[in-house]
Amino acid sequence: MAGKKLRSAEWFGRTGKDGFIYRSWMKNQGIPAHEFKGKPVIGICNTWSELTPCNAHFRELAESVKHGVYEAGGFPVEFPVMSLGETLIKPTAMLYRNLVSMDVEESIRANPLDGVVLLCGCDKTTPSLIMGACSVNIPTIVVSGGAMLTGKYQGRDIGTSDVWRFSDAQRSGRMSEQEMNVAEACMSRSRGHCAVMGTASTMAVMTEALGLSLPENAAIPAADSRRKVLAHLSGMRIVDMVRDDLKLSDVLTLKAFENAILTNAAIGGSTNFIIHLLAIAGRIGINLTIDDFDTAAKGIPLLANLQPSGKYFMEDLYYAGGIPAVMKELDAFLNRETITVSGKPISENYQNSECFNREVIATVNEPFNLAAGITVLKGNLCAYGAVIKPSAANAILMQHTGKAVVFENIEDYKARIDDPLLDVDADSVLVLKNVGPKGYPGMPEVGNMAIPKKLLEKGVTDLVRISDGRMSGTGFGTVVLHVSPEAAVGGTIAIVQDGDLITLDVLNKTLHVELSDVEIDERKKQLEPFNALTNRGYTWLYQQNVEQAHLGADFGFLKGASGSGVLRDSH
Structure with a gap:
């Protein structure tokens, strides 16, 4: 880190009463004194919740991250933020995306963190965590939770997109309530978020295409042991990012946003991609507009044959080569030199990848569908x-x-x-x-x-x-x-x-x-x-x-990074 002082030293490096307070109460968790002596402190921002089924395995994933942080010589500290479960929260999880981003921003800024690992999976957890981290702008890496395994019902593959088909079948009398009950158990048969290219998977792809995660992050199934390996490696990598002072603003350039837009077109990503990417751009200070989603992706065909635009599932995408294989097909269109959290150009994340199934990942010359993008x-x-x-x-x-x-x-x-x-x-x-x-x-x-x-x-x-x-x-x-x-x-x-x-x-x-x-x-x-529906509380604020x-549905007062400095030093 070329002599740069760790941010956490403002807490743990102090002498006298202040240092005593900061270290002593942390030691009640059984932390030895040497952990406070010059080690990068890595926050693990966890959206685990049993009310967010997509993220219910994140305690285990956090342990893998900690192993990696320890191996690289860092000091991991896990902290919770509000978790948004798409399936349960009323009136809608989107109402609380901006609230969670504020929770993340203030949790990072207020605490002795040198770098942060964002654990996110369900739809709104990814953009909200990235938005909040952008506003602080310290070294950050994302670990997604992964999609669930493909559902199996009556001898065929099913996923979340089939919910709409099942609903129509039941309403028209072609499917009984008993058959619906069987199908719901068959669909959600493992940990992870939706098995199709829904918003959760789209956000994971966005993260990888922006360069905020290690390669293959988007498509490894949640139940696959390689998801834990990626979490471990991410824990190791964030320590080096702190030492190199590689911040979000170094990664999230306009060209990185263009790469995300191009990749989203090729994978048939969710329309929600637009509203979240616009909000992220606003936080990091990139001038992105809704019209850029048309112009940047012009001429990009649909390469990924995934539901709801196609036939297959996220599990199939991983086995076919994952997002590195998709991005390799897009090589001629991408900004190849954009820096990623690996510290290397994004082209190095996919240059050695291979496609193992052309039914799942097509070529640019013979695409799955010429109609692509948003x-x-x-x-x-x-x-x-x-x-x-x-x-x-x-x-x-x-x-x-x-x-x-x-x-x-x-x-x-x-x-x-x-x-x-x-x-x-x-x-x-x-x-x-x-x-x-x-x-x-x-x-x-x-x-x-x-x-x-x-x-x-x-x-x-x-x-x-x-x-x-x-x-x-x-x-x-x-x-x-x-x-x-x-x-x-x-x-x-x-x-x-x-x-x-x-x-x-x-x-x-x-x-x-x-x-x-x-x-x-x-x-x-x-x-x-x-x-307005109410005259008090967060809903009133919203x-x-x-x-x-068209501006990303963010709060205007949250746009632009306000940095990692704390407002006041209380001790």
């Missing part, structure tokens, strides 16, 4: 932008005009979607309002609205669906999301009425409601002012400060 739409219905994932959509509906069937909020949708009197047909466009960042609050994953029961019974499997909310990365269909500005702040989506004609044109990247500017303005004048989706 298309950013603009138009009078989404002046600041909206997004759609073409690889998970229906090609027939990519250029479509239909009459709007409008749901004013999530309660209205739930009450009427299966009403036999709902005025809807196969050409209709479903519109769901007031599920954006401010309006819900928290922007839930409800954008992939169910097909109305009356249409399911007629064999309809997809409709154009539009909302100011999000969609699970495991979902699929012709679904337009993240409409900005949202209904709650007076966006045009707020004034759409039943019967209005809406045109979606993905080829020309437009989303338009067939109304004149004068009519739109007149309707907006009739809108009721937005009322609704008062959250930015719109």
Whole structure:
């Protein structure tokens, strides 16, 4: 570290009363005196929780990290932060992403840490931990929890994307409740997050493509012993990163963000990728915009044949060569010299990789699907932008005009979607309002609205669906999301009425409601002012400060790194 003083020395290196206090109370855990003498102190930021099933194995993973830290001559200290379990938290885990980022930021800054290992897996744990760490900007490495093993049901492979198919089958009478009960046990049969290329896996891929993890981090299954090996090696590596003073700002350059966007296109990643990467960029001070997700990935085809855009699962991706094999296919497009947490250019992370299954990882010249990435739409219905994932959509509906069937909020949708009197047909466009960042609050994953029961019974499997909310990365269909500005702040989506004609044109990247500017303005004048749900606590703070989706739905007051210095020295 070329003589640079360890940050932890401001605590443990002191003499007199101050040093006595800092060291003595730590020693009640059985820590010997020599651990405090010049060793890099490595924080292990753990999102373990039994209420976050995806991360329930993280205590064990943390032990592997500690072994690596000790082996490299560091001093590991594990600490908890709020954990966000996608499946249980109400009203939505996204409401609390920014809260967890604040928890992480302040936990790192306030304590004697020289470097940190982020243990994250379930959807929001990854971006929230990275966002918080970016705001402090000390040496940081990410260890993902890994995907669960592929589910097995009635002789076939299943994963989280099948939940939507099972739901439609049950609602149309093709699947019984008993069969659903059997399938739910068959799907979640091991530790880990969703087995498909949902948001959790997308975030793990994002981490690897940004250079924030060691190679192969994204795809090793949670149940595979090599996940523990990677955690051990990451523990070793973070000690060297502290000695080299390799910080997040050294890794997270604009070119690194471009690599992540390119890789996300090739793997058919979740639309949530946009909203989280924008938030991370804002924290580290990179000028990234929603339009960059179109331009940076232009011409990149879909290479990974993974659900929900394809057939296979994360387990298959690992056996086929993992993300290094995907990135090797993208070599001609990537910024090859960006530095990673390994201290080496990212090209060295994948240059010796191999693909072992071309059905899972295709080549650029013979891709799995030419439709890839995430298309950013603009138009009078989404002046600041909206997004759609073409690889998970229906090609027939990519250029479509239909009459709007409008749901004013999530309660209205739930009450009427299966009403036999709902005025809807196969050409209709479903519109769901007031599920954006401010309006819900928290922007839930409800954008992939169910097909109305009356249409399911007629064999309809997809409709154009539009909302100011999000969609699970495991979902699929012709679904337009993240409409900005949202209904709650007076966006045009707020004034759409039943019967209005809406045109979606993905080829020309437009989303338009067939109304004149004068009519739109007149309707907006009739809108009721937005009322926050509460006047206290975090939800009030969120609704008062959250930015719109096209900016990453972060808090404006959290943008930009504020550094690792503590506010006051209390002793």
